[in-house]
Amino acid sequence: MNSTFQNNTKKKRIAPRAPPIGSTGAIGWLRQNLFSNIFNSLLTLICIYGLILIIPAGIDWVFLSSQFTGDNRFACQNTGACWAWIDQRTGQFLFGFYPEQERWRPFLAFLLLIPALAPWLFDRVPAQKYLRIFSVVYPVIATILLVGGFGLPNVASDKFGGFMLNLIVGLSGIVLSLPVGVLLALGRRSRLPLVKWVCIGFIEIVRGVPLITLLFVSNILLPIFLPPDATLDSVVRVIIMVTAFASAYMAEVIRGGLQAIPSGQYEAAKAMGLNYFQSMRLVILPQALRISIPGIVNTFIGLFKDTTLVIVIGLFDILGIANAMVANPDWLGLSTETYVFVASFFFVICFSMSRYSMWLERRLGTKGSTGWSS
Amino acid sequence: MVIMNNPNFAEDRQKGLIEISGLNKWFGSFHVLRDITLSVTRGEKIVICGPSGSGKSTLIRCINYLEEHQEGQIVVDGIELKGDLKNIEAVRKEVGMVFQSFNLFPHLSVLENCTLAPIWVRNTPKADAENLAMQLLEKVKIPEQANKYPGQLSGGQQQRVAIARSLCMKPKIMLFDEPTSALDPEMIKEVLDVMVDLAESGMTMLVVTHEMGFASQVADKVVFMDEGQIIESNTPTEFFEKPQSERTKLFLSQILSH
Numbered sequence: 001m002n003s004t005f006q007n008n009t010k011k012k013r014i015a016p017r018a019p020p021i022g023s024t025g026a027i028g029w030l031r032q033n034l035f036s037n038i039f040n041s042l043l044t045l046i047c048i049y050g051l052i053l054i055i056p057a058g059i060d061w062v063f064l065s066s067q068f069t070g071d072n073r074f075a076c077q078n079t080g081a082c083w084a085w086i087d088q089r090t091g092q093f094l095f096g097f098y099p100e101q102e103r104w105r106p107f108l109a110f111l112l113l114i115p116a117l118a119p120w121l122f123d124r125v126p127a128q129k130y131l132r133i134f135s136v137v138y139p140v141i142a143t144i145l146l147v148g149g150f151g152l153p154n155v156a157s158d159k160f161g162g163f164m165l166n167l168i169v170g171l172s173g174i175v176l177s178l179p180v181g182v183l184l185a186l187g188r189r190s191r192l193p194l195v196k197w198v199c200i201g202f203i204e205i206v207r208g209v210p211l212i213t214l215l216f217v218s219n220i221l222l223p224i225f226l227p228p229d230a231t232l233d234s235v236v237r238v239i240i241m242v243t244a245f246a247s248a249y250m251a252e253v254i255r256g257g258l259q260a261i262p263s264g265q266y267e268a269a270k271a272m273g274l275n276y277f278q279s280m281r282l283v284i285l286p287q288a289l290r291i292s293i294p295g296i297v298n299t300f301i302g303l304f305k306d307t308t309l310v311i312v313i314g315l316f317d318i319l320g321i322a323n324a325m326v327a328n329p330d331w332l333g334l335s336t337e338t339y340v341f342v343a344s345f346f347f348v349i350c351f352s353m354s355r356y357s358m359w360l361e362r363r364l365g366t367k368g369s370t371g372w373s374s
Numbered sequence: 375m376v377i378m379n380n381p382n383f384a385e386d387r388q389k390g391l392i393e394i395s396g397l398n399k400w401f402g403s404f405h406v407l408r409d410i411t412l413s414v415t416r417g418e419k420i421v422i423c424g425p426s427g428s429g430k431s432t433l434i435r436c437i438n439y440l441e442e443h444q445e446g447q448i449v450v451d452g453i454e455l456k457g458d459l460k461n462i463e464a465v466r467k468e469v470g471m472v473f474q475s476f477n478l479f480p481h482l483s484v485l486e487n488c489t490l491a492p493i494w495v496r497n498t499p500k501a502d503a504e505n506l507a508m509q510l511l512e513k514v515k516i517p518e519q520a521n522k523y524p525g526q527l528s529g530g531q532q533q534r535v536a537i538a539r540s541l542c543m544k545p546k547i548m549l550f551d552e553p554t555s556a557l558d559p560e561m562i563k564e565v566l567d568v569m570v571d572l573a574e575s576g577m578t579m580l581v582v583t584h585e586m587g588f589a590s591q592v593a594d595k596v597v598f599m600d601e602g603q604i605i606e607s608n609t610p611t612e613f614f615e616k617p618q619s620e621r622t623k624l625f626l627s628q629i630l631s632h
């Protein structure tokens with residue numbers, strides 16, 4: 001034993017060799033991930049067969065055998081999809097009944113959204129500081145653009161519709177529900193009984209009722225909290241209800257994150273003299289939010305899709321417009337095309353959120369935080 | 375033991391930095407600290423030892439109000455610890471604490487861990503806080519790790535960062551709760567060395583530890599606790615060579631046998 005060991009140490013150092021063929025590279029990857037054993041190989045083959053069935057047929061239906069021109073559905077005599085209506089109807093799908101000559105306004109508001117969001121979503125955005133200031137005033141700018149004022153003609157909010165309405169409600173809900181959710185989560189863990197019970201009551205009641213019910217009763221419920229003769233715009237009403245609903249879920253997601261933080265973190269923060277708000281803001285929440293990212297984004301995605309429920313209080317979001325179009329005699333029977341079109345909008349947004357959250361997790365994961373000590 | 379029973383003496387002499395008298399604490403119905411009276415003068419080093427569950431951690435956690443006591447008085451640097459949040463935060467500014475499990479903030483770099491409290495609690499300008507942090511990281515012999523994250527360091531390095539982090543607040547008192555018991559043997563020494571240096575610099579220290587070598591090297595006084603009471607309190611030489619009570623003897627025989 002001893003002598004072999006000594007032999008080894010005396011020997012020349014072993015130079016690194018390349019790994020055996022087939023354990024790395026494309027072949028290695030295939031072998032490891034798709035054909036590691038009989039069962040996996042079988043699954044792989046079944047999946048490949050399924051994809052062969054679906055993908056070419058799908059491409060054929062959407063692009064190859066489809067038709068893009070015509071005045072009504074009778075113009076479409078082909079076997080694939082009938083996209084002839086897109087030309088006429090896209091404006092409505094995007095903007096609802098927003099006056100056509102004013103549609104540049106929501107479009108501009110949408111473009112300005114990019115510089116308003118970028119400095120919060122990404123590090124090292126050029127002029128980050130100024131863009132952050134811009135994003136604070138962005139809601140005001142966007143509201144003026146959408147509603148009117150400062151020389152822009154007013155557009156009543158019942159003209160809002162289409163995907164623009166989904167975006168307005170969805171984004172407002174997302175931006176508002178995170179801070180409200182954080183406050184509710186902290187409140188629920190508060191040692192002050194009043195704060196605690198109010199938060200628990202809010203969370204449990206709002207979470208225990210379908211959103212659709214909340215939207216139905218919003219015109220009865222919300223005026224209770226308002227001065228007697230104030231009226232509430234229906235879009236604002238929807239934003240409040242959607243935010244309240246998502247906040248209740250958000251609060252529970254964040255509470256889960258808070259509970260995962262070891263008590264030692266709270267104690268260390270306290271022992272250093274940080275007060276409650278400082279220890280939450282600087283020590284606890286950054287860690288709790290980080291581990292809650294999957295749940296938070298999950299809630300965002302759910303919220304965004306729930307914006308289609310505005311239909312129940314008479315607003316026409318993109319799904320509402322689609323329903324109207326499917327019922328239109330000119331385009332009767334095109335429901336598959338219409339709903340595929342609508343679904344693709346939601347998919348793009350929701351899938352982007354999902355990818356963003358995965359990217360964010362990976363980036364934060366590389367920045368320290370390999371867990372808590374012992 | 376410092377003479378506490380003579381009121382004239384207590385008034386005359388410079389008051390202790392920590393004055394604990396008649397301290398009682400319960401967890402539910404469990405009487406965890408019983409009539410603790412202890413005085414710590416400026417610069418004094420006290421080692422607290424005793425069997426598991428005897429209330430050592432609870433006692434030192436009362437000193438910065440991580441635990442609330444029900445009876446008795448704790449005065450730290452002239453401030454009485456009661457329910458008043460202002461007082462508690464004032465005391466915590468002056469009292470550093472090092473935990474068994476380090477409790478570094480994993481989302482902040484070593485340097486940020488060190489500058490957090492000075493910046494937010496003491497309103498120190500960032501550059502000054504960073505300067506001080508680098509000096510102290512040098513004292514604990516890991517300035518080169520300043521920009522790493524805690525998860526990238528060994529246990530011994532983490533504990534030294536934790537010590538530096540506490541020192542950044544320029545505390546008057548340092549509390550240690552078994553700072554080396556979560557460490558592998560080869561890392562214990564690097565942490566103890568730092569603590570010995572700190573003791574030699576004149577810091578007032580209360581250390582819960584079973585490192586008896588450390589106790590005899592730096593302690594002015596060894597306090598032995600059992601079942602929530604202070605059983606014995608003496609200079610290290612007296613304590614190790616002439617333990618008074620049976621329980622102390624038993625404890626020492628167990629701890630020194632390995």
Ligand SMILES: Nc1ncnc2c1ncn2[C@@H]1O[C@H](COP(=O)(O)OP(=O)(O)OP(=O)(O)O)[C@@H](O)[C@H]1O
Pocket residue numbers: 401404406424425426427428429430431432433
């Ligand atoms: N938060 C708590 N609630 C209820 N009981 C507690 C709590 N913390 C500690 N105790 C109990 O109080 C007693 C003293 O605990 P403490 O942690 O002070 O002991 P210790 O002397 O530090 O022991 P060790 O050497 O194991 O750290 C133990 O019996 C423990 O179970």
Ligand SMILES: [Mg+2]
Pocket residue numbers: 430431432551552
């Ligand atoms: Mg303990």
